[in-house]
Amino acid sequence: MNDFVFYCPTKIIFGKGGEDKIGxxxxxxxxxxxxxxxxxxxxxxxxxxxVTASLKNAGIKFTELGGVQPNPLLSVVNKGIKIVKDQxxxxxxxxxxxxxxxxxxxxAAGVKYDGxxxxxxxxxxxxxAALPVATILTIPAAGSESSGNSVITNDENLFKFGxxxxxxxxxxxxxxxxxxxxxxxxxxxxxxxxxMAHVFERYFTNxxxxxxxxxxxxxxxxxxxxxxxxxxKNERDYDAWAEIMWAGALAHNGLLxxxxxxxxxxxxxxxxxxxxYGIAHGSGLAIMFPAWMKYVYKNNLGFFVQFAVNVWGVNDxxxxxxxxxxxxxxxxxxxxxxxxxxxxxxxxxxxxxDFEDLAAKALGRGPFGAFKRIDKVEYAVEIYKIAYK
Amino acid sequence: MNDFVFYCPTKIIFGKGGEDKIGxxxxxxxxxxxxxxxxxxxxxxxxxxxVTASLKNAGIKFTELGGVQPNPLLSVVNKGIKIVKDQxxxxxxxxxxxxxxxxxxxxAAGVKYDGxxxxxxxxxxxxxAALPVATILTIPAAGSESSGNSVITNDENLFKFGxxxxxxxxxxxxxxxxxxxxxxxxxxxxxxxxxMAHVFERYFTNxxxxxxxxxxxxxxxxxxxxxxxxxxKNERDYDAWAEIMWAGALAHNGLLxxxxxxxxxxxxxxxxxxxxYGIAHGSGLAIMFPAWMKYVYKNNLGFFVQFAVNVWGVNDxxxxxxxxxxxxxxxxxxxxxxxxxxxxxxxxxxxxxDFEDLAAKALGRGPFGAFKRIDKVEYAVEIYKIAYK
Numbered sequence: 001m002n003d004f005v006f007y008c009p010t011k012i013i014f015g016k017g018g019e020d021k022i023g024x025x026x027x028x029x030x031x032x033x034x035x036x037x038x039x040x041x042x043x044x045x046x047x048x049x050x051v052t053a054s055l056k057n058a059g060i061k062f063t064e065l066g067g068v069q070p071n072p073l074l075s076v077v078n079k080g081i082k083i084v085k086d087q088x089x090x091x092x093x094x095x096x097x098x099x100x101x102x103x104x105x106x107x108a109a110g111v112k113y114d115g116x117x118x119x120x121x122x123x124x125x126x127x128x129a130a131l132p133v134a135t136i137l138t139i140p141a142a143g144s145e146s147s148g149n150s151v152i153t154n155d156e157n158l159f160k161f162g163x164x165x166x167x168x169x170x171x172x173x174x175x176x177x178x179x180x181x182x183x184x185x186x187x188x189x190x191x192x193x194x195x196m197a198h199v200f201e202r203y204f205t206n207x208x209x210x211x212x213x214x215x216x217x218x219x220x221x222x223x224x225x226x227x228x229x230x231x232x233k234n235e236r237d238y239d240a241w242a243e244i245m246w247a248g249a250l251a252h253n254g255l256l257x258x259x260x261x262x263x264x265x266x267x268x269x270x271x272x273x274x275x276x277y278g279i280a281h282g283s284g285l286a287i288m289f290p291a292w293m294k295y296v297y298k299n300n301l302g303f304f305v306q307f308a309v310n311v312w313g314v315n316d317x318x319x320x321x322x323x324x325x326x327x328x329x330x331x332x333x334x335x336x337x338x339x340x341x342x343x344x345x346x347x348x349x350x351x352x353x354d355f356e357d358l359a360a361k362a363l364g365r366g367p368f369g370a371f372k373r374i375d376k377v378e379y380a381v382e383i384y385k386i387a388y389k
Numbered sequence: 390m391n392d393f394v395f396y397c398p399t400k401i402i403f404g405k406g407g408e409d410k411i412g413x414x415x416x417x418x419x420x421x422x423x424x425x426x427x428x429x430x431x432x433x434x435x436x437x438x439x440v441t442a443s444l445k446n447a448g449i450k451f452t453e454l455g456g457v458q459p460n461p462l463l464s465v466v467n468k469g470i471k472i473v474k475d476q477x478x479x480x481x482x483x484x485x486x487x488x489x490x491x492x493x494x495x496x497a498a499g500v501k502y503d504g505x506x507x508x509x510x511x512x513x514x515x516x517x518a519a520l521p522v523a524t525i526l527t528i529p530a531a532g533s534e535s536s537g538n539s540v541i542t543n544d545e546n547l548f549k550f551g552x553x554x555x556x557x558x559x560x561x562x563x564x565x566x567x568x569x570x571x572x573x574x575x576x577x578x579x580x581x582x583x584x585m586a587h588v589f590e591r592y593f594t595n596x597x598x599x600x601x602x603x604x605x606x607x608x609x610x611x612x613x614x615x616x617x618x619x620x621x622k623n624e625r626d627y628d629a630w631a632e633i634m635w636a637g638a639l640a641h642n643g644l645l646x647x648x649x650x651x652x653x654x655x656x657x658x659x660x661x662x663x664x665x666y667g668i669a670h671g672s673g674l675a676i677m678f679p680a681w682m683k684y685v686y687k688n689n690l691g692f693f694v695q696f697a698v699n700v701w702g703v704n705d706x707x708x709x710x711x712x713x714x715x716x717x718x719x720x721x722x723x724x725x726x727x728x729x730x731x732x733x734x735x736x737x738x739x740x741x742x743d744f745e746d747l748a749a750k751a752l753g754r755g756p757f758g759a760f761k762r763i764d765k766v767e768y769a770v771e772i773y774k775i776a777y778k
Binding site for chain 1 (some may be wrong): 390391392393394395396397398400401402403404405597598600601602603604605607608609611612615616628629631632635636639647648
């Protein structure tokens with residue numbers, strides 16, 4: 001096991017009705033808040049009214065900034081930074097999914113930095129301070145509700161990069177599984193794939209003696225695999241949503257990666273897909289993860305056998321390691337497909353002639369991937385080819 | 390799944406050499422520290438010298454209070470409170486196992502309270518504030534390094550009670566598996582049993598739809614069961630100790646109990662054992678947990694079948710639920726025995742005539758246990774009888 005530091009001070013407030021107390025929860029922190037949200041689904045669901053009523057009851061002044069889209073844009077972040085500075089706001093409430101929360105974190109960091117906030121995303125600067133951010137999560141997927149991560153797309157050049165810093169972890173997050181009831185099927189499926197991918201990125205490692213972490217990863221994967229199809233079938237299954245929502249928060253709060261070397265190759269390969277083709281991150285991951293697995297499994301066959309047996313219950317012909325490993329990968333691909341997610345690049349309109357450009361974009365910030373290093377454009381191209389059709 | 394709040398802000402600094410930087414880590418918090426430790430094993434191991442050197446290098450003034458024993462005593466806590474007040478100390482560093490850390494937390498809370506610190510332990514008062522506590526853990530067992538819990542024995546009446554409060558969670562804890570190398574076999578075994586018991590108390594629940602938590606519990610149990618015998622066999626097995634130390638911290642930081650109703654019946658039954666017979670808490674739990682299981686398993690047979698199958702791999706004659714459940718319990722008892730722990734009350738000198746008094750002590754603070762309520766002296770007596778010989 002590698003040496004590590006684990007620090008996750010986000011308070012998780014889980015269950016029904018937390019949103020009605022949001023004003024009360026914020027009061028000790030601030031009385032002048034940026035209320036950040038997305039495309040307006042919170043107005044339809046009634047959550048907007050609940051939040052504004054609670055803020056008003058608590059005597060908290062708030063300025064609204066809606067309009068965050070999936071794959072949140074740098075332009076909106078910069079708009080937020082300007083508002084916060086102008087209004088002398090000292091706290092950001094993000095109500096929505098990972099995109100809104102990521103956008104809020106970028107604003108929180110940008111406000112405290114004299115330069116261009118994009119500097120953080122191109123490794124030109126490190127976050128030293130940030131405003132406190134709290135969240136009310138409406139889409140279990142990105143895990144941003146308790147992570148220190150933020151992924152932003154630069155609308156000028158379509159580069160999409162992430163940063164990770166403990167200072168960006170929300171001070172608290174409200175998780176009410178009832179908010180998930182109104183999600184359309186594709187968003188449910190994307191979320192499930194996204195959180196599974198967060199576990200995968202940490203699970204697959206070449207570090208030895210990581211059993212505690214292995215078991216946590218495998219357990220979360222099995223819980224997600226069990227409840228995922230249930231929420232696809234019945235969007236009002238509170239208990240299944242509760243599993244998904246709790247598992248999704250744990251998948252990305254850093255816990256699962258402690259003591260191991262995380263990979264993040266598939267995320268690196270996916271980011272150009274959602275930036276260029278405008279698809280959801282989860283859909284891109286459903287395509288890229290099985291392809292990545294096929295590209296890397298021989299590197300550590302034992303790990304992929306363990307994955308197939310412990311996560312997917314593969315147990316026939318166990319002596320044929322390669323067949324077992326491939327069956328685990330196949331079951332992963334089949335599972336994503338069964339959720340209604342795309343499985344090949346052709347399905348999202350990508351052409352073979354795009355691969356060089358996608359690979360160049362993926363490697364735009366340098367090499368990535370630890371399980372197998374992706375440090376050459378041709379390696380990335382090869383994985384896109386596996387994912388093609 | 391039940392509604393819940395999860396908040397664990399303790400920073401875990403895991404791996405080799407963390408102790409050499411203790412002064413640096415404390416500096417942002419304090420320059421006047423109580424250095425609290427146990428019976429002097431840290432002097433033999435060289436840890437005492439490392440800690441004092443690092444504190445001196447950082448220019449931190451410290452006052453020593455050693456002498457904490459297993460089952461930490463109220464009298465030492467009161468001594469600590471007096472020192473802290475007299476010396477205007479504002480930070481407590483606990484170096485040792487759970488007893489030292491629990492003692493430090495009680496001091497931290499007592500200093501900020503005008504009444505008798507024992508009030509907290511008899512539910513006469515609630516902790517409203519506490520000094521910050523940091524730890525260097527030398528015995529993986531109690532999980533006190535990241536919990537808000539403290540268990541203290543009143544040396545006047547031998548009552549032993551615990552409190553739980555987020556304000557008592559350490560600000561940071563240094564976990565270096567190398568510190569475990571010098572632990573004698575019985576302490577290794579007690580620690581392993583203690584941390585498994587922390588998982589058990591959370592795992593066994595009558596709340597439905599707790600799959601994410603179930604999987605985390607089962608995974609940690611399997612990791613402990615795999616590495617436990619390794620550290621018994623070879624006290625210098627760093628990798629196995631790393632699993633044990635990390636699993637032990639996660640077993641008791643509150644994570645595993647979220648969304649479920651925790652039980653704590655076996656702990657309630659054990660506390661009088663260690664208080665009256667002076668045995669280690671882990672040894673008492675090795676006796677009481679299998680007895681408690683035998684007393685309660687019919688209450689939720691399905692859960693005990695799940696336990697037997699998922700944790701112990703029982704899979705023969707799966708249709709005979711009762712036999713499967715009992716085999717899981719038997720395997721638990723055998724495992725504790727294989728570590729060299731006592732399995733019956735006769736082994737620690739208890740007599741049948743003691744049971745009424747033990748039961749009265751266990752119920753001294755009121756009924757306990759959620760999986761099966763223990764609210765009558767005769768129920769507790771019955772479990773002691775199962776544990777007798």
